Structure formats: structure tokens, C-alpha cells
Amino acid sequence: MSVTILDVAKVAGVSKATVSRAFTNPEKVKPQTLQKILEVAKELNYSPNAIARAMKTNRTGNIGFIVYAEQKPIISNPFYALVLEAVIETANKIGYSLFISTDQDITLPTGEIMLQKKVDGVILASQIDSKTVLTFRKNKVPVVLLNNYMDLDGLHCVINDEYYGAHQVVEHLVRRGHKRIGILSGRYNPFICNHRYNAYVDVLKENGIELNYDYVHSVEPNFQDVYAAVKNLLIQKQRPTALFCNSDMIAIYAMKALIREGVKIPDDIAVAGFDDNYYCTVVEPELTSVHVDREMMGTAAVNILHKLMCGEEVEEKTVITKPKLIIRGST
Amino acid sequence: MSVTILDVAKVAGVSKATVSRAFTNPEKVKPQTLQKILEVAKELNYSPNAIARAMKTNRTGNIGFIVYAEQKPIISNPFYALVLEAVIETANKIGYSLFISTDQDITLPTGEIMLQKKVDGVILASQIDSKTVLTFRKNKVPVVLLNNYMDLDGLHCVINDEYYGAHQVVEHLVRRGHKRIGILSGRYNPFICNHRYNAYVDVLKENGIELNYDYVHSVEPNFQDVYAAVKNLLIQKQRPTALFCNSDMIAIYAMKALIREGVKIPDDIAVAGFDDNYYCTVVEPELTSVHVDREMMGTAAVNILHKLMCGEEVEEKTVITKPKLIIRGST
């Protein structure tokens, strides 16, 4: 049997109510009594039972981080890893613990959303559907969307300015004198990919460069697919001299492909990525990329959620982080 | 107010005990009644309150994953990311959720270990000290050590056969005809580093190659440090022709350094790493490494913990995973 509030009360010669106060509202108990209680508690190695407390207060001190299952692996996903790192740290700092799961984990075979574990709030990352959002709302669980936008009344979202980031990097390529710029676009989150692609198209237009569809490839983020796309680019009469890849992973694979084909980076072809993963500095030459402030995204999401969980109104519905172009040896 | 077991009981025309049974021991209730209850529950959108349940059963359905704080970043640590991935998945499969924190997070300024959040069991990863282990034990919380060994009565550990792995890879280098083999050793977890280093020394001895301390470098896992060590190796009259790096990260940095110095890999110098991170296939040439089965380690830890939490005895105290040499282009 573990030691309860009653044991402490007995030994300290007070009622359990007073012990309870000593731990929740220390200022409401006479300093003398307080000290005594704390002493006894330490002596008995007592610490309040979080579950019983949760039961009374109806707050668990837990928040859920739910990722779109297609994004798996979550933890070793170089994008969400950094977000998670910040989320965990920020959550811990304000006294919350984090549950990580996928939308699949919380969906029953029947399609119902299961809130099996009690959480005081949730962060929904990536393309979680609106049904999930609605279910949480119905259960009065505050929600913050991360890296996703949904036009739902009063919904809080934390997103990155994809268009701006892509605009920056493509413009950088143009400024370096490139006129034949290829793009390898991923096929994931359309919300993100479209913004990045649109920026590419716009920059070309702004600079009077005609869009050449031979230079536009949509690829899966695996080496085979990227290699095939790169080969296709290389056999064209007018090879592109620069390559904007929609994600670092694609860029890395493109670099591998180019190196194998004996193409010099950046002299023959410059390569740029997006996200600024840790891969960027692992490869040689190091990869120019657009740094997405995942730390800020994670922190912002937790902070908004925190206010929401405390019952505060949060005016600013959408937080948009500004990415930053990082120029390295590949361009 | 959320809907409780009592609401369901009333509408279904049974007692709350029966409703409770319907959810915990469905076979103990008449099929007819069961169906009725389930219907009503769905209709009322009822789901059992996990906290109240935890309070009664004294089991939370949570397990803690605690990492040595020096290992930070945890999530984006390419070693623990994969362990965690497996741990989360396995835990979810058996109905548990995971809390992630560092030993620092659970240690009060006074040095006391705080079990703030109730967990049914913990996995302690990396160099957690024995005091932490003892604290959990004292509180009857089952413990499993991961990637760490401690000679504590009846303590369960999951470790990797570091010596075997290092032996494999160095032997591979010898078989490829290398006689001058350098080593870049990390300065982290001595339990691990020593095993790897010892294997290196032994393989040389087994093959009649004299240990040359000019080829032995201890480095921090950052580019500057590794670059300096590599330069030092390159200026020796008798350059090593192969390099065994104690971790992939070090190997990657060594490769970058060699490429910058115009050294051809593997023709001039072969490079091998350890762990088989995802970095290995990102670089060109791809890195020969020793695959540590982190998935297995994570799964094993959870499975042992699961049995322990169910009150079962687990005979096998130490699970040792066998790593596997993966030969790639760098050797």
C-alpha cells in the first residue's frame, strides 16, 4: 500500500483537508502547520496521487500529440522529430506530459474517434481530417492544428509560410544566374506542396522565364523514383542548371543520383532543398535549403494550447512562422 | 457534464455494475443485455472515464520512457528515434500509452526522484544512474533498462552485443586486406565505447597486426573535432588505409573531411561506421555500418515490462540483440 494523504494527516496531527491544502494552496495554511506537514510528507515519502487528483479536478496534466498516420515514421521523421522535441520540452516546462499517437491509433474500426486516454488538450499535426477535430471539440477538448490549416470557426492553427520560403529559394537560384530551373515536387500534403510549387511558377514568371514542363517532375520521396527523374532531366538537350527540390529528402536523393552520374554539384547543376533537415549538413557538398522553424512551431502550438486549456481566449487564430533561406555549398 | 456510467445504466434499465461489466468483462453479461447497453452507450456517446478506472484498478495504462538527459536531443537522436518508434508502437499494441522524459525532468533540484505522473512501469534508456532505478523499485514500479547494463539483483536489461558488432566490422576491414586501420572513438557511454574499442584491439591482435596508437583517436561527435583527427591521420608518413568510426555520426563527418581533402572513398581510405543510422544511405558512397536492431530492442523492452507489470516473473534477465554488418560502398 502506498502512503496516502490520510497517513500524513494522522502523523502530522491534522485533517486530510489541511494536508491537501498544504500541497495545492500552501498560502492558505499556517506556516507552522505547513512546515510540519511538509516534514512528515518527506519523512513518509508521500507524494500526491496524480490520478486521484485528476479525478477530482478533471484535469490530467496530459496533452496529446496526434500525427497523421501516413506521416509514419513519426519519431524518425526528420520534420516532426524537431517539432516534437520542442513540444515535449515546452509541455514539460508548463507541467504537462505528452502522449504521442497517430490518428489511426485513436480511430476505431467503426470509424469512431476514441478518446481512450484523457488529455486536457490535443495538437493535431499534418493532414488530420475535420471529423477528428470536431470530435475533440464536441468533448470540450481544446485543439491546435500544426502544419495544417482548416477553415473552421475559431480553430487555432500553426503553419509555416511555404510560399514565402519557396519564393526565397527559387529567387536565389535565379539571382545566381540560373534560367533553366527544374523542380522535383513531392506528392505529399497538397496544402504544402501546392504553395511551394506555386511560388516556383511565380518566380519564373516574375523573372520572365518561361515555365518548361519538361523540367517539372512529381516524384515519390525514394531514391529509385528520384533517380529516374534526374536521369530524365539529364538526357534533355537543354539540361537544367539548377534543381529545386520540394523537400530535403528529395534533394538528397537527387544529389546522390547526380554524383553517381558524374555531374558536379554545384558547378554543373545546383541543388536546393526545403525544410533544412539535419541531412543538409551531412552530405557533401552541404545542401542549400529553407529553414523551417520547427522549434517555434512546436512551442507556439503548446503555448496556444496552454492558454486554451486554462480557459483563456486566444485572439490570434493562425500563427505563421517565417522560414529562412540557408545558403550552402550545393548552390 | 460528461455522460457517466450511471446515465447509461438508467437509460438501459440496468445497474451501473452491469454496465461496468459490459465494458470490462463482456462475457459475464447476458448477450441481450450487453447489446442493449452497447447500443445505449453509443447513443449517449459514452466511453469509460480512464481516470476513474485508473483510480480503482490502480493501473494507468501508461508507461514511462526515460532517457539520460545528456543524450539530448532524444527525439531527433538517430539512435533512440528508432527505439522509440518501436516502443510506442509495441506499447500501443498492448494498450499502453507512452510518456517520454529525461532523467533530469524527473529529478527535483533536491536530487529526489519525482514520480509525478503515475506510470505502471518504466523503461530507462542509456546511462541512468542506479539511484533512479532504486527509487522506482522502492515504489513497486517495474523497471527495464535499455542500452545499459547494471549488475543489480533481478534487474532486466536489453542491450546490444557491441563487442560482436565491432569485431565483425573490423574483421571485415582486415579481410579486405587492410593492415593500417585507424579508429575514431566517441567519448560517450563508456559501457558501449569500451566494448567497441576492445573488439578493435582484439581483431588486430588476432590478425597479427600491431596496434599503432597514432591511428587511435578519441573525438567528440562534431565536424571540427573529427576533421582535425582526420587531418592528423592524413599527415602521417604511413596513412591508414581504413577507418573504423565508433558511430555513424563520426563516420559521416570523417567522410566529409576526407572528401574535402580530396581523398577517394573507399579507394584511398575505406570508412566504416556503427549503428546503421539512416545517414548511412544518405551519403555517397553509402556507409558500411553495423546494424543495431533498435526495433527489436524497443520491442523486447516493452514486452518484458509488460510481463513484469502483469506480475509475471521473467526468467531471462538480459536480452542481448545481435547486430549485423551491412557492407556498402564506403569499404
Added chain:
DNA sequence: ATGAAAGCGCTAACAG
């Protein structure tokens, strides 16, 4: 400033 008492939502004997 402190105590008495009610009850959070659920489970697990024990009866029937």
C-alpha cells in the same frame, strides 16, 4: 486557519 463530510466515476466483492 482548520475540520467534517460529500462525492468525482468507476470496479469488485458479495449477495441474491
Added chain:
DNA sequence: CTGTTAGCGCTTTCAT
């Protein structure tokens, strides 16, 4: 097979 009942450990009025 089902109902009754007694708490799990804590917080929180309401009194004192």
C-alpha cells in the same frame, strides 16, 4: 446473470 454496496485518494464547500 445482475444488483447492492463499499470504497480508491483526493479536493472542496461549508461550518467551526
